[in-house]
Amino acid sequence: MLNMALKNLLNLLNFKGCHLNIRVNGQFHQYVHINRPIYQLTAVLTARPGNCLMFSTSASIQNKPFPVLQNVDINASVMPKFSASQTQMEDAVTNYQKLLSLAVQGGGEKAIKRQRMQRKLLAEERLSLLLDDESDFLELSPLAGMGMDYGNVPRAGLITGIGLVNGVYCMLLINDATVKGGTVYPITLKKQLRAQEIAEQNHLPCVYVIDSGGGYLPLQAEIFPDKNHGGRVFYNEAILSAKGIPQIAVVCGSCTAGGAYIPVMANEAIIINKIGRIFLGGPPLVKAATGEVITADDLGGAVLHSTVSGCTDHYADTEEEAFAICKDGVASFNISSNPTPEEWDAPQWDSQELIGLAPTNIDDYNVYRILARVIDGSRFHEFKALYGTSVVTGFCRIEGYLVGVVANKGEITGDGALKGAHFITLCSDRSIPLVFLQNSFHHSDSKEPLSGEQLGETVKNHGKMLSALTLASVPKLTVVVGGSYGMNNYLMAGRSMSPNFLFVWPSAKIGAMELQSMVTHMSEAGPSSAQSHEKEVKDKLSREMSAVFCSSRLWDDGIIVPQDTRQVLGRCLRIVSQTSRGRDVKVMSQGGQTERGTSRVIRM
Structure with missing residues (x-):
C-alpha cells in the first residue's frame, strides 16, 4: 500500500530521481528511488479510514557529488550468465565455508578437553575478553595452514585480526594451544610476521596473547636460520617500538625458548599465576643439563618474573584479571583517531547480487555492475573514461570514505597502464586511499599480436604504473574478484606490491598465467612424456x-564472500584512518652529547 502510494507520488511529481523521507502515522521511514538523486523530498502521510493515505510534500534540490552509475541492472540479457556465475560462486562459497568450519574447531575435542583440564581459556574466549565488539573483529587468514605438506595446522595455530580494544583498533595475535600444543610451524611464523607487517603499515598497536611450546624442531630449517624466519619477530618488535607503535603481551601459558623474548621486548607484559611461564628451557632441560629438579613456576612463573627478574610488569591471578589489565594498558597508549564518517548512502543496487557477478571470462565482466553494489549511493566519478579502457579509474565513497578505484578489465594495455599511473599519482598527491579490483582474464587468442614497437611501448608504460604504485604513499586495498595473472597481478597491487590488505573472492584464480595457457606452455616446453x-x-x-x-x-589476507566486500572495505578504511601520537626523544651518548653530534629521533 505504502510503496504504491509512493510510486504514484513520484509519477505525479515527475521526478527522475529522489530521496524520500516519509513520516507515516508519526513513524519515520526512508525510501530511495533508484536513479540519480537530485531532489530531497519530504512526505508526511496520514492513514485514514477506508485505507486512504493523505500526504503533504515539500521538495528541495540537493546536489550530491558524483553521478549514479547507469545500465547496471540484472536484466534479461544478463540473466543467463548471471545464473551460471551464481551457481559457480555458490559452489566455491560452500567449499570455503566447509574448510572454514573445520579450521575454527582448532585442535579438536581432545585438545580442547586438555586445555580445560589445565584451567586455561580457549583462544576464542580470550579474544572475547579483549574485544569491545566481537562483531567488529576482522579476522585475517583463517584458512592459513590448511592442507600443508606437513598436514593441517588449523588457523596456523594462531588467531590474528584487528578489533577495537577500549576504543582503539589493535592487531591481536593469539596462540591457539589446542593446535599442536601451540607449536610454531613455518606457516605459523609466516602468519605472525604478516600480522606485524600489517601493524607497522597501518600503525596499529599489537596485543600478543602467548601460549606456545616453541618451534617445531623437525622443521627447524624452515623456521630458524633465514631472514624472514623466527628472529624476524623480535626484529619487528624493536622496529614497531621505535616507530611509536605500542605493544603489550599477555603470558597465559608456556613461553619457551625464542618465544620468551616476545613479552620482554613488548612495551608491557602481563603474566598469569600458575599458568603463565617464561623460560628458555623448561624443567626437563634443566634436569638433563644439571641434574636439578625444579618446578615450572619456580623456574619461570609469575611470582619469579614479577618480583625478582622484572621480565613482566603486571601480575594477575586469573585470565579475566589479566585481560582487564591489558585493556587498561591499551587505554594508556595515548592513541588519537581521525573522525569517522557518521552517515552515508547505501548502494542503490542490492549487494546480495554480487554473488552472481563474479567473472568467469572477459566477456562476462562488467566492473560497473560490481561497483554499483559496493560504493555509496552507487555514485562514481570516472576518470579518463574514454582512454585506456582496459583499466577503469574514478572516485567514489565507501561507507563515507573518499577512495580512488582502479579496476582492470583483462590484460592491461599500454594506454591503460599510462592511465593507471596518472590516476594513482593523483590519489597519492591528494592523500586518497586506493581500492584495486583485480580481474586479469586474457583476451581471445584471435586478437592480433602486438608489433615490437607496440610491445616496447606497453612494457615501458607498465613500468610507469609499477613505479607510481610502489611510490604511492596512501593506503592500498586489493580485492581479487576474478583472475589475477602474470604482470597484471603486480600492476594491480598484488602481494609483492605490499598493499595494506589483500582479499580474494572464493572463485578467484591466481597464477603466472591462465590455466590452459600454462598447461599448453608446459606441454610444448617439456619432454614428450609431459x-x-x-x-x-x-x-x-x-x-x-x-x-x-x-x-x-x-x-x-583472507577469502571474503562477494556480498561482504563493501563491509570489509569499509572496516579496512576505518582501520587505516587511525593514527597514533608519539613524542620525539633525542638519544644522548654517555658524554652528554647527541650521537655523532646530531639528534637521532626515535618515536616512542
Missing part, C-alpha cells in the same frame, strides 16, 4: 591456483 600427463598437470595447477590454496599459504 603431454601424456597433461590431465595430472592440469589438475595440480588448477588446485594450486585456487583461492583456497592461495589463502592457506598466506598469499592473501
Whole structure:
C-alpha cells in the first residue's frame, strides 16, 4: 500500500530521481528511488479510514557529488550468465565455508578437553575478553595452514585480526594451544610476521596473547636460520617500538625458548599465576643439563618474573584479571583517531547480487555492475573514461570514505597502464586511499599480436604504473574478484606490491598465467612424456591456483564472500584512518652529547 502510494507520488511529481523521507502515522521511514538523486523530498502521510493515505510534500534540490552509475541492472540479457556465475560462486562459497568450519574447531575435542583440564581459556574466549565488539573483529587468514605438506595446522595455530580494544583498533595475535600444543610451524611464523607487517603499515598497536611450546624442531630449517624466519619477530618488535607503535603481551601459558623474548621486548607484559611461564628451557632441560629438579613456576612463573627478574610488569591471578589489565594498558597508549564518517548512502543496487557477478571470462565482466553494489549511493566519478579502457579509474565513497578505484578489465594495455599511473599519482598527491579490483582474464587468442614497437611501448608504460604504485604513499586495498595473472597481478597491487590488505573472492584464480595457457606452455616446453600427463598437470595447477590454496599459504589476507566486500572495505578504511601520537626523544651518548653530534629521533 505504502510503496504504491509512493510510486504514484513520484509519477505525479515527475521526478527522475529522489530521496524520500516519509513520516507515516508519526513513524519515520526512508525510501530511495533508484536513479540519480537530485531532489530531497519530504512526505508526511496520514492513514485514514477506508485505507486512504493523505500526504503533504515539500521538495528541495540537493546536489550530491558524483553521478549514479547507469545500465547496471540484472536484466534479461544478463540473466543467463548471471545464473551460471551464481551457481559457480555458490559452489566455491560452500567449499570455503566447509574448510572454514573445520579450521575454527582448532585442535579438536581432545585438545580442547586438555586445555580445560589445565584451567586455561580457549583462544576464542580470550579474544572475547579483549574485544569491545566481537562483531567488529576482522579476522585475517583463517584458512592459513590448511592442507600443508606437513598436514593441517588449523588457523596456523594462531588467531590474528584487528578489533577495537577500549576504543582503539589493535592487531591481536593469539596462540591457539589446542593446535599442536601451540607449536610454531613455518606457516605459523609466516602468519605472525604478516600480522606485524600489517601493524607497522597501518600503525596499529599489537596485543600478543602467548601460549606456545616453541618451534617445531623437525622443521627447524624452515623456521630458524633465514631472514624472514623466527628472529624476524623480535626484529619487528624493536622496529614497531621505535616507530611509536605500542605493544603489550599477555603470558597465559608456556613461553619457551625464542618465544620468551616476545613479552620482554613488548612495551608491557602481563603474566598469569600458575599458568603463565617464561623460560628458555623448561624443567626437563634443566634436569638433563644439571641434574636439578625444579618446578615450572619456580623456574619461570609469575611470582619469579614479577618480583625478582622484572621480565613482566603486571601480575594477575586469573585470565579475566589479566585481560582487564591489558585493556587498561591499551587505554594508556595515548592513541588519537581521525573522525569517522557518521552517515552515508547505501548502494542503490542490492549487494546480495554480487554473488552472481563474479567473472568467469572477459566477456562476462562488467566492473560497473560490481561497483554499483559496493560504493555509496552507487555514485562514481570516472576518470579518463574514454582512454585506456582496459583499466577503469574514478572516485567514489565507501561507507563515507573518499577512495580512488582502479579496476582492470583483462590484460592491461599500454594506454591503460599510462592511465593507471596518472590516476594513482593523483590519489597519492591528494592523500586518497586506493581500492584495486583485480580481474586479469586474457583476451581471445584471435586478437592480433602486438608489433615490437607496440610491445616496447606497453612494457615501458607498465613500468610507469609499477613505479607510481610502489611510490604511492596512501593506503592500498586489493580485492581479487576474478583472475589475477602474470604482470597484471603486480600492476594491480598484488602481494609483492605490499598493499595494506589483500582479499580474494572464493572463485578467484591466481597464477603466472591462465590455466590452459600454462598447461599448453608446459606441454610444448617439456619432454614428450609431459603431454601424456597433461590431465595430472592440469589438475595440480588448477588446485594450486585456487583461492583456497592461495589463502592457506598466506598469499592473501583472507577469502571474503562477494556480498561482504563493501563491509570489509569499509572496516579496512576505518582501520587505516587511525593514527597514533608519539613524542620525539633525542638519544644522548654517555658524554652528554647527541650521537655523532646530531639528534637521532626515535618515536616512542
